[in-house]
Amino acid sequence: MADTRPVPARPVLEAPDIARVLTRIAHEIVERAKGADDVVLLGIPTRGVFLARRLADRLADITGRTVPVGSLDITMYRDDLRLGPARALARTDIPGDGVDGRLVVLVDDVLFSGRTIRAALDALGDIGRPRAVQLAVLVDRGHRELPIRADYVGKNLPTSLRETVKVLVAENDGRDAVLLGTRDGAPADGPAGG
Amino acid sequence: MKRHLISAADLTRDDAVLVLDTAEEMARVADRPIKKLPTLRGRTVVNLFYEDSTRTRISFEAAAKRLSADVINFSAKGSSVSKGESLKDTALTLEAMGADAVVIRHPSSGAPHRLATSGWIKGSVVNAGDGTHEHPTQALLDAFTVRRHLAGAADGGPVPHGAPAGDGTGRDLAGRRITIVGDVLHSRVARSNVLLLNTLGAHVTLVAPPTLVPIGVESWPCEVSYDLDAVLPGSDAVMMLRVQRERMNAAFFPTEREYARRYGLDAARMAALPEHAIVMHPGPMNRGMEITAEVADSERCTAVEQVANGVSIRMAVLYLQLGGALPADSPAAAAGAPTPARTEESE
């Protein structure tokens, strides 16, 4: 997507770090889900989808079984739709066996205000009734505005509101990285979305 | 996208692809246990229908309701309109009731344009068919149907007849050859389709008796032929327009029989189409007139599917117009433009 903000300069995670934390999260999922035999991974577009696919690959390596993976677009459940122009939708792709009675692990790149995850829970509720829902994120940068926490966190990254966190994934951005930058001239008010 | 959808010409190629792509997502909602989205909660959509058109009205109504909008149906019959209330006063009434969008069907060409530009209302205006002018959502659903069939395979090519619907997300209709047959003169569907299909890169050919071709058609972005049989072998899709039997009385053609013989689609003519070609009809069909029952009921005929696609398209249009503070930017327009503040986790 277009991003006119200055590219943040300071990488806090590089490709090998990201690979390592994804592997760790995969092991944690297997451990907590007791074998992960009913896990469905749903990535939140755009970058959450790629992270979910990578997690699915790792879970398959660990368990020897294929783990269903899909995407869950939350655009039409957002609470900030009227703050800007109507947004283009991303793909919602639920694996064939659905989510009923299963453990859904939502996967996103950055956890910030928690509003995206609130929207994702609403969207999920319209699709089916999972046994339980968990959340995996690559980075938790704090500043929650809703009572939401992640079950699996790649890196806790304390930030100020003036800072920006940008996740790059090779599939979409050509390389893997988590970049910490400064919002150029933006007022340090609360997070607008997320 | 523009705030109003009056003409298919209001849509750029990127706008049109955005609507089709959005409709593709909306179509998936229809497969879910809960066929409803909360997106337009608190928004009010008025269906202002000056002509009886149950099909179009319920399609818009279903679309608005699936997006959780409040729907008010305002039909000219039995209302103040039939007592002589002007369009202006009706519009002012709807404005006072807080209409966020007005879906208007009107027998006079240009009435939606007038509603949108007169300053009578602030909401979005969606043209649901005006006189013999345009019917842009019909053209969009037709294009959507064409794309799913002719550009829906993984390689961008046609999907076999009878196979599940394809998905042409992101694609236009470049190079597809679409033939529109029938009463072009009186057809808002034909006007909107010529404009939209051309915008999407398709080659359009109109086939009609010369009496039913509008003066000035030379300036339209399409070919014109009087000979259906010559055009069929080179058509990827053939769209049969409804021909009203009353036209016969105004000497547009001599008899129904002669019309059907020269311009109707029967099994023999359908066999002249390429293997992958589809047969479309905006409905309601005059079986035996422009299309035989055998063709209408064949697996190549998409008439029923077009109805279903109509709901998805109208959901997409309503979402893109009302889903934000402003209508959606098409991807090309958005690229390079400053995006509103978003947090990185949503990107």
Add this chain to the structure above:
Amino acid sequence: MTMSKTLIRGARILGGQPQDVLIDGTAIAAVGTGLPADGATVVEADGLIALPGLVDLHTHLREPGREDAETVLTGTRAAARGGFTAVHAMANTFPVADTAGVVEQVWRLGRESGYCDVQPVGAVTVGLEGRQLAEIGAMAESAAAVRVFSDDGKCVDDAVIMRRALEYVKAFDGVVAQHAQEPRLTEGAQMNEGTVSGELGLTGWPAVAEESIIARDVLLAAHVGSRVHICHLSTAGSVEIVRWAKSKGWNVTAEVTPHHLLLTDELVRSYDPVYKVNPPLRTEADVTALREALADGTIDIVATDHAPHPHEDKDCEWARAAMGMVGLETALSVVQHTMVDTGLLDWAGVADRMSHRPAAIGRLAGHGRPVSAGEPANLVLVDPDYRGTVDPAGFASRSRNSPYAGRELPGRVVATFLRGKATVLDGKLT
């Protein structure tokens, strides 16, 4: 009226060198340079053009019947502001001006208004219905002395009725002014038939619907040896037919409206009914042909077809809207813009097309005369250098349906004199 004197100082008569014009009472007493004021009211006319008072052969004053749109009083005030000293009031009122009683009523209302002479046009057929000839003779012999007969708004489409009318008016040197519109070809028609109508999905109004009637009527007029006048000619093809008829020496005259000299059907793309008019706005090629024809005399005159309508009849969807535009107060500006400023016509030509010839066609005594001593003092002073934006709110007409609203047009009527009395002075009604 007192026998007042007015000295117009330094006016360019028909665009010529500055001269003084002395008005004494109702007539022009002298024209020359350095005329003494000698107690007369002086009107400084430096830089102004003096023309004979304009004559409109085609005005809808709406009274009786549609006083919500216009009255004889408001219409003649609008005419005076536009530089007119005489207008022909069309017959399509309620009741229709198809009897001596109605035409005399309109004629009297005009006399009472004092702003402009009103010469009624009589209907050709009873109720404009095209079936039975109206009492043309009675109207001709009435106090109104009607000489122009027209079913304007409707076409006298029956060839036999048209033939009889053409023959009948010969008895008193009358003329039939035909609204040329073949009715079957224009059923439900909304705008010029062409590229734009095809795109807009509005029912087309083909040029041939006008041209076929004109062709028939010039042949009929030739056949019976009468004179026919073509109202609001609007197509290049019509020009060709009239040119051909004139080349035969037939007694055919034709008018063009200011709006057909300037506006085209492209404006209909707005679906704004202010552009809805009968005959419809045509194409750029037609506009060009009409200007050339007016310049070379094929088209004899400019006539406004001033057609006032109340706001509600235009503030609606296109198909429901009434047809017509007001034009009296903008006619001269449009003619200056399209004909004078383009070099197609000089001011003498404007006087010919907007005063002399319309008066001659209408057999209207006392109007359309030269600006010279002994002639009736019907005059208009025009400032050709003025540039202004048309604001219908300032119109004297009761209606505001002007297609020029917001448009910049040149020229301004500074003063109008009707038989020596100023009806407009300093651009304002007196």
